[in-house]
Amino acid sequence: MDMFALYNYWVVIFLMMTGFYVVIASGNLVKKIIGLNLFQASVFILYISMGKVSGGAAPILRETVQTYSNPLPHVLILTAIVVGVATTALGLALVVRIKEAYGTAEEDEIHSQDESL
Amino acid sequence: MRDNPVLRVVTKITIPIILLFSLYVQFHGDYGPGGGFQAGVIFAAAFILYALVFGTQAVRIVVSPSILRLLTASGLLLFAGVGMVTMLLGGHYLDYDTLAQNPLHGQHLGIFLVELGVGITVAAVMITVFLAFAGRRD
Amino acid sequence: MAGRVRTTVIELINIVLLGLLVITAIAAIRLHDLFAVTIMFGIFSLLAAVLFVVLDAVDVAFTEAAVGVGISTILMLATIGLVGRQEKQPTHRPLLPLIVVAVTGAALVYGTFDMPHFAAPDAPIQQHVAPRYLEQSPNEIGIPNVVTAVLASYRGYDTLGELTVIFTAGIGVLALLGLRRRRSRLADSPEEEP
Numbered sequence: 001m002d003m004f005a006l007y008n009y010w011v012v013i014f015l016m017m018t019g020f021y022v023v024i025a026s027g028n029l030v031k032k033i034i035g036l037n038l039f040q041a042s043v044f045i046l047y048i049s050m051g052k053v054s055g056g057a058a059p060i061l062r063e064t065v066q067t068y069s070n071p072l073p074h075v076l077i078l079t080a081i082v083v084g085v086a087t088t089a090l091g092l093a094l095v096v097r098i099k100e101a102y103g104t105a106e107e108d109e110i111h112s113q114d115e116s117l
Numbered sequence: 118m119r120d121n122p123v124l125r126v127v128t129k130i131t132i133p134i135i136l137l138f139s140l141y142v143q144f145h146g147d148y149g150p151g152g153g154f155q156a157g158v159i160f161a162a163a164f165i166l167y168a169l170v171f172g173t174q175a176v177r178i179v180v181s182p183s184i185l186r187l188l189t190a191s192g193l194l195l196f197a198g199v200g201m202v203t204m205l206l207g208g209h210y211l212d213y214d215t216l217a218q219n220p221l222h223g224q225h226l227g228i229f230l231v232e233l234g235v236g237i238t239v240a241a242v243m244i245t246v247f248l249a250f251a252g253r254r255d
Numbered sequence: 256m257a258g259r260v261r262t263t264v265i266e267l268i269n270i271v272l273l274g275l276l277v278i279t280a281i282a283a284i285r286l287h288d289l290f291a292v293t294i295m296f297g298i299f300s301l302l303a304a305v306l307f308v309v310l311d312a313v314d315v316a317f318t319e320a321a322v323g324v325g326i327s328t329i330l331m332l333a334t335i336g337l338v339g340r341q342e343k344q345p346t347h348r349p350l351l352p353l354i355v356v357a358v359t360g361a362a363l364v365y366g367t368f369d370m371p372h373f374a375a376p377d378a379p380i381q382q383h384v385a386p387r388y389l390e391q392s393p394n395e396i397g398i399p400n401v402v403t404a405v406l407a408s409y410r411g412y413d414t415l416g417e418l419t420v421i422f423t424a425g426i427g428v429l430a431l432l433g434l435r436r437r438r439s440r441l442a443d444s445p446e447e448e449p
Contacts, residue, residue: 009367011273017360018280025352028342030289030334034296037327038280041303044319045276048312053381054262054374058311059401060149061393067376069311070385071401075410077315078402079417082154082239085322085330086424089246092334093431096253099338106343142317147398150313152406158321165329182434193422196415211411221397228398228407235418242425243326249432250333 008049015042027107029095033088040084047073118170128170135163143236147225153232157239164244173251176244185245192238199230265309272306287342289335297328314402 019042022035051073059071099105102113118124143156168176200211208215213227276299283295300323307316371378388405396404406414 006367006370006373008269008273008373009370010364011277013360013363013367015276015280016363017356018277018284020359021352021356022284024355025345025349026342027345028289030331030338031292031342034283034289034292034331037296037323038283038299041300041319041323042280044315045303045306048307048310048315049373050370050378050380051312052310052374053376055376056311058150058313059389060313061389061399061401068389068401070381071388071405072385073380074312074315074402075405075413077312078154078318078406079413081315081318081322083417083420085326086242086421088327089330090424090427090431092330093246093249093428095334096250096337097431105338146403147400149400150317150402151400152314152403155314155317155321158318158326162321162325185434186429189422189425193418196418200415211415213408220395224396224408225398228396228403231407231411231414232403235414238418238422242421245425245434246330246428247326247333249428249434250330250337252434252436253337253432 009046012042012046012049015045018042029098029105029107030092032107033091033095036091037084037088040080044077044080047077119172124170128166132163132167135159135166139163139240143232144229146232147228153235154239156232157236158243160236160240161243161247165247168247168251173248176248180244182245182248185241185248188237188241189245190238192234192236192241195234195237196231199227199234203227268309269306272302272309276302276306287344289340289342290332292342293328293331293335296331297324300324300327314400 016039019035019037019039022038023032026032026035051070053067053069056067056069057065059068059074061068095105098110102110104110104113139156139159139162142151142159143153146152146156164176164180167179199213199216203212203215204210206215211227213224214220216223216226279295279299279302283292283299286292286295300319303323304316304320307313307319388409389401392398392401392404396408398404
């Protein structure tokens with residue numbers, strides 16, 4: 001039962017490593033940004049899993065509820081989600097400009113064009 | 118997509134409902150899930166839907182780039198301005214207790230204004246970013 | 256008895272959702288058509304939003320569904336429309352990234368052995384500030400949604416900073432891409448004034 005109680009976190013760590021693998025192993029810039037977003041979403045799941053209280057309810061105060069889940073990770077992750085989309089928008093705008101400047105969005109072709117200058 | 122009558126009619130029916138829902142989420146964020154961020158994104162989604170079906174030129178007629186710039190800045194100015202007003206009223210920065218006679222009413226007013234500022238800026242930024250991407254192709 | 260059945264059903268939903276998330280993430284690695292990868296990311300975000308509801312984080316689920324599935328996916332689709340849809344096939348086997356990822360994953364799993372059990376009520380995270388906010392919020396602020404109360408009032412400075420980040424990202428995209436319509440693609444056209 002000890003191992004079983006932590007399997008949530010292990011699955012989330014596997015998802016994080018999937019996103020991390022996409023970031024470092026793919027050559028296409030857009031796919032890197034998608035992998036970064038996968039990584040971010042998995043980190044959010046990790047934090048929200050840590051804030052859950054068994055038998056608790058959503059942190060909206062009502063008469064009929066005794067225990068609530070922890071509201072602090074929710075606030076933190078709310079901020080993180082919106083900051084994440086802002087960063088993604090900026091990153092994708094950079095990719096569009098890189099494509100217009102170099103003619104390609106593949107990392108090794110960009111490096112070879114830079115080195116041949 | 119403008120030629121497809123089903124898409125046109127359904128869009129024209131659903132866009133006011135989406136806008137109304139975003140206003141509901143904005144102002145009922147105190148009593149249920151919701152708040153400024155979600156409402157701003159839903160409001161922008163209505164405009165993005167209009168742009169997808171009727172074209173970016175049609176959206177530029179509805180909300181021009183200068184209005185978008187103005188809205189982006191004014192939401193943030195509202196948020197920071199609430200803080201300055203509370204300082205001028207004698208409290209700390211963003212100390213909503215000073216905004217009304219009863220501290221609870223002050224908190225309600227402060228949260229209302231702050232979430233409104235958040236909703237305005239988030240909606241304007243999302244519409245701006247989408248129009249910047251969508252208008253890029255010649 | 257009904258309480259135990261309910262807990263088991265929620266655990267089952269948890270397991271099914273996590274399994275679907277794993278399948279979607281692996282599909283996102285293996286596909287090379289960027290349109291399909293973007294749709295996989297949209298499905299991943301939607302499943303994450305459902306998982307957030309199961310984990311009692313309703314505000315976060317709302318935001319993830321609106322932002323992750325809506326805005327992120329459509330921005331990626333717009334970028335793919337401008338940049339190109341096919342990813343180049345990899346030429347060599349990515350052995351070094353696999354090793355790095357495996358080592359990092361093993362280190363993180365080793366770190367979780369110190370963590371309290373999932374959803375334990377006596378975990379340290381539930382002890383210090385959170386009970387104070389939950390108990391004092393009716394007296395000090397008086398609105399039912401504690402997440403909004405914490406976001407806008409108790410941690411208002413962080414929300415101001417977050418709004419500034421969104422504002423800066425909007426300005427950044429305006430500076431990079433601009434809102435003027437481009438009539439022709441000149442390689443050395445002057446910088447567009449937003």
